[in-house]
Amino acid sequence: MRKSLVRKLREKGITNERVLDAIGKIPRHWFFDDIFVEHAYQDKAFPIAEGQTISQPYTVAFQTDLLDVSPGKKILEIGTGSGYQACVLVENGVDLVTIEYKEKLSVLAQKMLKFMGYTPKFIIGDGSLGCDKFAPYDGIIVTAGAPTVPQALVDQLKPGGHLIIPVGDRNTQRMLRLTKQSDGRISKEEYSNFSFVPLLGDDGWRK
Ligand code: SAM
Secondary structure (H helix, E strand, O other): OHHHHHHHHHHOOOOOHHHHHHHHHOOHHHHOOHHHHHHOOOOOOEEOHHHOEEOOHHHHHHHHHHHOOOOOOEEEEEOOOOOHHHHHHHHOOOEEEEEEOOHHHHHHHHHHHHHHOOOOEEEEOOHHHOOHHHOOEEEEEEOOEEOOOOHHHHHOEEEEEEEEEEEEOOOOEEEEEEEEOOOOOEEEEEEEEEOOOEOEOOOOEOO
């Protein structure tokens, strides 16, 4: 079933072999309750606890590809959620810090990833402010929809680094890739529309 998911992602245009290898290796069904396990290898988002979702595999692959990861890069993920995206990033060899607003979700993800043998740094807090403690980052990936680009995330990016963030209203967001140039200027590339749960917090949606 994982092979067929990888095939589907190739058909949809994903070509990054490291990302496809990771998705082909990680048991996504472990993130699902037994009664929902048939949904695990469909290319769709699915509800998890606390009204949140495990991202669609295509979205995980698309964002990871834009992030341009390679072994040893320090990456900040905002929105740990189930922890699945974190597994894909760690499989790509990055040094990952992952932050989640909802304590219950982070605790569940910490247990699951420990069981699977993945050991990113987990933080519980408001990722709309980034995570200053481990900054600067080679890349930042936001897995919730933001109303605007939080300035803290731009500030915490290294020169040459990418910030991948969906920005828009509560229903639809445009995927953006912001790149910090060596002189500190920011360039912006825009991709297609996605639909994420809201980025909450001080520099996200207030409610
Ligand atoms: N990456 C996740 C995965 O692989 O399962 C999917 C994440 S889900 C689409 C978005 C997550 O962002 C939710 O778990 C939500 O609680 C979290 N979130 C929302 N606002 C946040 C914030 N300000 N800081 C950190 N996490 C936040």
